[in-house]
Amino acid sequence: MNQPDFLDVVSFAPGGWGGALLAGAWMTILIAISGFLIGSIIGTFGAWAKVSGGRTIRAIADGYTTVLRGIPDLLVIYLFYFGGSAAVTAIGRFFGSEGFIGFPGFLAGALAVGITSGAQQTEVFRGAFKAVHRGEIEAAVACGMSRAVRFRRIIAPLTLRHALPGMGNVWQVVLKESALVSITGVAELLRQAQVGAGSTGMPFNFYVVAGAIYLMISTFSGALLQWSERYFSRGVRRN
Template sequence: MQYFQLMGFGPDGWGRDMLAAAGMTIGVSIVGFVAGVLFGCCGAAAKLSRFGSLRWTAEVYTTVFRGVPDLLVIYLFYFGSSSLITSVASMFGAQGFVGAPAFLTGALAIGVVSGAYQTQVFIGAVEALPRGEIEAARAYGMSSLLLFRRVVLPQAIRFAIPGVANVWQLVLKESALISVVGLIELMRQAQIGAGSTRQPFSFFLTAAALYLLITFVSGIGFQALEKRAMRGVRRPA
């Protein structure tokens, strides 16, 4: 009974705060995920390029951001951008430390990290395409752009969806780390509530349930998307 009062929507309940924090988690995860898709597309294009410098740059990118701890990347982005903003502000007479927007820097850090993983997902999807179809399209006289738009992209999306769904789960978990730079997302709100009420188990249990709910609903969405993308494709018996 005490738990439901604590997580209720009454004057002493924390239900609205927890739901608002869950919305913030979803928001920063979506922004970071979309940014990761863009970084991943650029990284995959660079790795598949015929130019050695682009392939080398993409290899360094994926190696660094898959090897460095995510928390460290968030710290580097936040304090690095904050130092830059503080330096620029001091030129105009401002004094003291000027912090970068926690939402923006956190989402960008998540995007860069997830983009390194999505680069590999997109490369795997392209390499899974039947070589015969690409060769037939080239023999038919398709330009590279037309080949990409009509043959490569539609099929690569089909193969990429399961891997992209896994990266989304990773992004959701990474969003909890952004609390270290002051963003009040689900994990941070649970910590605040636990400290204020001295009921840590109730708040962290609720946070875990909300994370699982978000994961479950998004999993259903990705399954529906994959099913739609695979329409008309014959699967092996």
């Protein structure tokens, strides 16, 4: 039997894998965006805890960033997926259900990626806040701005400006971490490439295509982040 042409295999024609790979790429983007947004929320509160919190709150935030930055991301995904499945199964048995109940793979992956990226974004936001010149905040106080107005008009925009380069690096890491979510059975890009490679006996070709798709997503998102940096840096003199 002749080996099928690879272009036909990855096409969008009937029997081709183009649609499956495209759906996997979309799932990868959804996981990455969800994890990044969760991490941004965690990072905001984590940075606040390290900058303005009391001794206990700062200790908790330090412990969180130390632990999450020190253990493998894959282990965090395993803990969320299997730990969540064990918890859901126990709850189901309490209400009379029998058998194993799996924790949703997408939710486990998004939470795990969010928790790990949150530790990184905590440090990004903390460093960005420290980069805001004290004189700008003191000027806002002198103008009679309330704390809320100060945060909305001075602190948040300036912190975001300084944080954007670091957030861009975190996004690239999150995008690559999304490939690990395939272990939960989520049909993201790498998982679809694995299935296609096993079904056609063309692993190298499928993984090359998957790598090219990851690179396109990374390049486009990187360009978007660079545009955001330029937009939020309007009026700032560049050295």
